[in-house]
Amino acid sequence: MNVIPNTGVGKTSVVIRYVGGMFSKAVSPTIGASFFTYKMTLDSYRVKLQVWDTAGQERFRSMAPMYYRKANAAMLVYDITSLESFYDIKDWVKELKKNVDTPIVMCLLGNKSDLESGRKVSTADAAEYANSIDALFFETSALKNTGIEDAFLQVSRQLIKFYETYPNSGLGILSPQQDVTDIFSSSSENVRLPTRENQQKTPEAEGCGC
Amino acid sequence: MAALGEAEQVVATTDSDQGDFNEAEAPGKSDDAPFFPSDSIEELIYDDLTEADHQTLHKGTIHSIVRQTSYDSRSETPNTVDQDTPDISAGEESLEDSAETQVNSNSISVGEQEECLDAEVEDEEDVNSPNWKNQKKHVFILSESGKPVYSRHGHEDKLVTIMGVMQALVSFVQDSKDSLRSIVAGKHKFVFLVRDHLILVGVTRGTDSTQQMLLQLMYVYNQVISVLTHSQLSKIFKQRRNYDLRRLLTGAEKFFDNLLNLMDSEPGLLLSAVRCLPLDNQVRDIIAQTIVQNAKVKDLVFALIIAKNQLVTLVRMKKYYLHSMDLHLIINLVNASESFKEAESWTPICLPKFDASGYLQAHVSYLDSDCQVCLLLLSVDRDSFFTLSECKDKIKTRLTRYNALEAIDSSLRRKSYSTQQCGITDLRHFLYKARSTAQYTSPELEAPYCLPGEDERLFGMYQYLHHRIHTSGRPLKILFHVGQYETLLGWVTQGFELYAVFGPLVTKTGAIHAVNKLLRWIKREEDRLFILNSPTF
Ligand SMILES: Nc1nc2c(ncn2[C@@H]2O[C@H](COP(=O)(O)OP(=O)(O)OP(=O)(O)O)[C@@H](O)[C@H]2O)c(=O)[nH]1
Ligand SMILES: [Mg+2]
Numbered sequence: 001m002n003v004i005p006n007t008g009v010g011k012t013s014v015v016i017r018y019v020g021g022m023f024s025k026a027v028s029p030t031i032g033a034s035f036f037t038y039k040m041t042l043d044s045y046r047v048k049l050q051v052w053d054t055a056g057q058e059r060f061r062s063m064a065p066m067y068y069r070k071a072n073a074a075m076l077v078y079d080i081t082s083l084e085s086f087y088d089i090k091d092w093v094k095e096l097k098k099n100v101d102t103p104i105v106m107c108l109l110g111n112k113s114d115l116e117s118g119r120k121v122s123t124a125d126a127a128e129y130a131n132s133i134d135a136l137f138f139e140t141s142a143l144k145n146t147g148i149e150d151a152f153l154q155v156s157r158q159l160i161k162f163y164e165t166y167p168n169s170g171l172g173i174l175s176p177q178q179d180v181t182d183i184f185s186s187s188s189e190n191v192r193l194p195t196r197e198n199q200q201k202t203p204e205a206e207g208c209g210c
Numbered sequence: 211m212a213a214l215g216e217a218e219q220v221v222a223t224t225d226s227d228q229g230d231f232n233e234a235e236a237p238g239k240s241d242d243a244p245f246f247p248s249d250s251i252e253e254l255i256y257d258d259l260t261e262a263d264h265q266t267l268h269k270g271t272i273h274s275i276v277r278q279t280s281y282d283s284r285s286e287t288p289n290t291v292d293q294d295t296p297d298i299s300a301g302e303e304s305l306e307d308s309a310e311t312q313v314n315s316n317s318i319s320v321g322e323q324e325e326c327l328d329a330e331v332e333d334e335e336d337v338n339s340p341n342w343k344n345q346k347k348h349v350f351i352l353s354e355s356g357k358p359v360y361s362r363h364g365h366e367d368k369l370v371t372i373m374g375v376m377q378a379l380v381s382f383v384q385d386s387k388d389s390l391r392s393i394v395a396g397k398h399k400f401v402f403l404v405r406d407h408l409i410l411v412g413v414t415r416g417t418d419s420t421q422q423m424l425l426q427l428m429y430v431y432n433q434v435i436s437v438l439t440h441s442q443l444s445k446i447f448k449q450r451r452n453y454d455l456r457r458l459l460t461g462a463e464k465f466f467d468n469l470l471n472l473m474d475s476e477p478g479l480l481l482s483a484v485r486c487l488p489l490d491n492q493v494r495d496i497i498a499q500t501i502v503q504n505a506k507v508k509d510l511v512f513a514l515i516i517a518k519n520q521l522v523t524l525v526r527m528k529k530y531y532l533h534s535m536d537l538h539l540i541i542n543l544v545n546a547s548e549s550f551k552e553a554e555s556w557t558p559i560c561l562p563k564f565d566a567s568g569y570l571q572a573h574v575s576y577l578d579s580d581c582q583v584c585l586l587l588l589s590v591d592r593d594s595f596f597t598l599s600e601c602k603d604k605i606k607t608r609l610t611r612y613n614a615l616e617a618i619d620s621s622l623r624r625k626s627y628s629t630q631q632c633g634i635t636d637l638r639h640f641l642y643k644a645r646s647t648a649q650y651t652s653p654e655l656e657a658p659y660c661l662p663g664e665d666e667r668l669f670g671m672y673q674y675l676h677h678r679i680h681t682s683g684r685p686l687k688i689l690f691h692v693g694q695y696e697t698l699l700g701w702v703t704q705g706f707e708l709y710a711v712f713g714p715l716v717t718k719t720g721a722i723h724a725v726n727k728l729l730r731w732i733k734r735e736e737d738r739l740f741i742l743n744s745p746t747f
Contacts, residue, residue: 007461016552028548029461032557032572035595053553057461059437063558066592 007056009079010111013142015053018152023142030055033067040156045163047156065099072162073105073155078126080110080139081118086126093133103166105158106135109151113139236705237732237740238644238651244524244532244744267440267566275511275527275590336368348413349430349470352377354447359408359434359455360466366456376411380404392420403427407447408434417670419677422480426473429535432562433469436539437462440566468546472538475665476519477672481707483643483650484534487520488626491737493617497609498523498745504604506747509591511570513747516544517583517622521741528746533563534648543572544584550574551581554602556595559588573598577606583618629653632731634724638696640710641672642732644740651732651739668711675700675709690718699725 012027012034019036030053038049052067054060068074076092078085089108096104108130110121123139130137136154140147336342342364350369351359356377358366366373380402383390393400401423403410410427412418418426435443438458446453473479489497501513502525512532515522519541526532543559544550558569573587573595585605587598609615629637632653639659643650659668671693679686679700691698697712699721710728712721736742 012549012552027552030549030555031461031543031547032555032574034549034553034555035599036553055461055557059458059460059462060558 009056009077009082009085010142011056011077012053014075014077014109014111014140014148015051017142017145018148019051023145029057032060032063038152042153042156043160045160047160049152049156064095068096068100071100071104072102073107073159075107075109075151075155076135077109077111078121079112080121080126081112081115083120086110086121090129093135103162105155105162106133107151107155108133108135108137109147110137110139112141112143113146114141114144236644236646236703237642237729237736238649238742239646239705240644240740240742241646242742242744244526244647244741267435267562269440269565269567271530271565272568272570272590273565275509275530336364337372346414346416347418347470347474348411349427349466350376350411350413351430351434351466352409352411353451353453353455354407354409355452357452357454359459360463362467362470376402377409380409392423399423401427403431405431406440407443417673419673419681421681422673422677425482426470426479429469429473429479429538430466432535433465433539433542434459435562435566436543436560437465439560439568440562441568464546465542469539469542472519472542472545475669477641477652477669478519478650479538480673480676481641481643481650482534483648484537485520485651486649486739486741487517487522487618487621488738489522489617489621493614494523494741496612497614497618498525500605500608500612500614501525502745502747504608505587505598505601507589507594507597507601509594510587510589510598510747512586512588514540514586514588515577515583515618516541516586517618519545522583522618523745524741525745525747530564533561536561536563540572540586544574544586547574550584551576554599561588571595573602575602577609578615578619580619582622583615625654626651627653628656632728634727634731636713636716636720637724637728638711638713639668640708640728642709642728643707645704645706647740647742649740671696671698671711672709674698679707688722690721697721701725 007029012030013023015034015036016027017023019038033052033054036049036051036053038051040047040049052071054064054067074092074096076089078089080086093106096106108126110123110126126139127137136151136158138147138151138154140151142148345363347362349360349362350373351361352373353359354377356374358369358373360366361369361373380390384404389404390402392402397415399412399414399418399420401412401414401420403412403424408431410431412423412427414423442458446455446458476485478485497515501515501523505513505525511527511530512524513526514524514532514537521537524532524537539561540559547555549555555572555574557572557574559572560566560569564570570588570590571592571594573585573589575585577583577585585602587601589598606615629639639653639655641650641652655665655668658664675689675691675698678691679689679702686700687702689698689700691700693714696714697716699708699710699712701708701710706729708725708729710721710725712724716724732739
């Protein structure tokens with residue numbers, strides 16, 4: 001049994017691909033959590049995504065609630081070449097369900113889809129699981145830039161839908177910035193820190209922020 | 211004509227040669243320094259190091275800050291301090307108990323199961339490889355029960371047996387109510403440091419003295435605390451004596467590696483002193499005031515800017531000080547974490563001298579696009595990220611507007627200063643530490659000391675001088691040492707420590723005259739080289 005948790009499912013690579021438009025082989029393991037923002041216009045809303053990219057290393061496990069507590073969305077990332085990382089997601093989902101009482105958009109990402117020959121998690125299994133927990137599902141590759149754009153767009157659409165359905169529910173009024181938040185998680189053999197993302201979509205409130 | 215043999219002369223304190231320098235004016239002296247002068251090594255007698263953690267580690271500071279500042283706006287108790295200990299039983303190896311390293315006084319049996327190695331480590335070097343044996347300095351961390359935690363060279367899985375032996379040695383000596391301090395075997399020195407739950411062992415064939423090795427082990431131990439907190443460490447080992455700590459330290463190995471490399475090259479850790487980035491005094495004041503004015507945030511304890519391992523400025527909460535050892539750990543964190551360069555970060559850090567029982571939260575960001583100037587905002591409030599992020603934006607905007615970032619950048623590009631600027635013939639290099647402020651200064655490394663190998667030799671000479679002056683039977687004040695290629699002068703007073711390297715031909719009187727001149731030069735430059743005041747929020 002390997003005691004070293006596999007931290008590199010590619011959370012940071014996915015975020016950097018989306019926010020920064022690039023991929024670096026030499027990305028370093030995240031320390032604590034990194035914070036990214038991304039602004040776009042979608043269906044006549046100005047959306048500001050605030051993304052927490054959390055560290056997968058075991059010792060940061062206990063910090064997780066700090067990030068997902070106020071999140072509006074969670075992106076759970078596993079590595080399609082690692083079964084462990086997929087199983088780990090289930091722990092995260094349990095933990096989220098237990099600790100987050102506001103509605104939250106969940107999105108399952110099977111990353112490193114370019115490594116088809118090393119695949120351990122089948123697309124069908126993952127899709128079925130995503131369906132069972134009512135989550136969106138995408139297979140992505142930060143290297144080849146596939147699936148990522150789609151995933152973020154769909155998550156944003158869902159958040160807007162949330163916002164339209166329950167304009168007063170959390171979404172606009174959570175934090176000073178009226179966040180909509182995502183979590184990002186990965187997994188591997190024991191535990192992985194969720195990366196979570198904060199999404200802010202504030203149609204009017206944003207002023208001249210962008 | 212260079213003296214071939216080595217000669218050494220200890221100059222008595224009262225020697226009139228000591229010259230005209232007035233100690234009370236030690237350059238860089240200040241009563242309002244931002245740090246506690248740290249354990250300078252002469253205070254680090256072995257007994258200090260073997261004292262139980264509860265006597266040397268500070269606790270409860272965070273609690274008292276939270277209590278003080280949480281009356282007003284907050285009804286719920288902030289959850290800063292009570293970090294949840296992760297569920298340490300998760301994923302525990304089932305073989306663990308049977309694989310425990312069994313030790314009794316005359317036999318050592320190491321569980322076979324431990325050796326079931328993953329194929330991937332198979333080709334890593336092991337104890338018998340020449341490469342491993344030839345390393346100049348080894349550092350090992352093991353748990354009280356002998357389980358490997360960290361090794362500087364080689365993979366711990368290959369070192370189970372040797373760590374078992376180390377644990378056995380320590381506990382064998384402990385059984386007879388004694389403690390194992392060091393062993394000298396040929397060219398190698400083995401130094402042991404036993405702390406709560408962990409045993410640290412350093413092995414060197416370099417110039418480090420036993421005490422210097424101990425100080426390094428102490429740093430490494432504090433690095434463990436910095437990652438995990440003392441409370442978490444205790445809790446884990448109380449629950450499971452046999453816990454494999456590597457699980458929790460995954461990814462932290464690079465902090466140990468980096469720290470050990472720093473200790474082999476940065477005099478600051480040897481001297482327990484911090485180097486400040488040379489800056490015009492007014493510019494530094496502007497930077498500090500900008501921080502004070504734009505980071506008035508409850509629960510913010512320290513705000514500091516670090517550039518290339520040097521301190522630019524430090525602002526602190528009233529009544530609280532930053533220990534230079536803690537500052538070195540912060541510098542090490544920044545130095546070893548590439549990921550801070552990607553985006554603003556939010557990470558827990560424990561500062562053992564400040565409060566070993568809990569974490570501060572650090573907001574970490576770079577203020578320039580080259581990622582050289584790093585701002586750290588350390589708070590006891592886990593939820594203050596967004597507030598601190600706004601502070602950072604304001605600070606960055608103002609510092610840019612006042613051209614302060616530019617000033618920092620040009621100081622970084624100019625490098626520090628050349629020995630020649632001090633205008634002293636025959637002086638090749640020096641280290642000067644102001645003891646009251648725990649800060650030091652030294653010129654750039656120049657030929658021949660910037661050549662590969664030569665820098666190491668210079669560092670070795672400083673280690674030697676430092677060792678001789680601090681750990682001799684009688685307290686030395688001045689040491690004059692004539693070596694083969696250079697002459698060394700060490701001088702320690704209440705106010706400062708000075709280590710100077712001259713060409714081989716300098717006389718004792720000449721050297722003392724020269725250092726007096728040097729001290730006057732440093733005095734003239736002190737506003738630029740040291741931080742002499744300590745702004746608070
Ligand atoms: N082939 C391939 N490699 C990838 C992909 N995404 C990430 N990687 C690589 O996987 C490694 C880890 O990526 P990171 O983005 O640091 O992983 P992480 O999940 O952020 O890791 P932690 O921060 O430690 O939790 C890096 O070497 C990446 O280059 C991908 O889509 N395909
Ligand atoms: Mg990462």
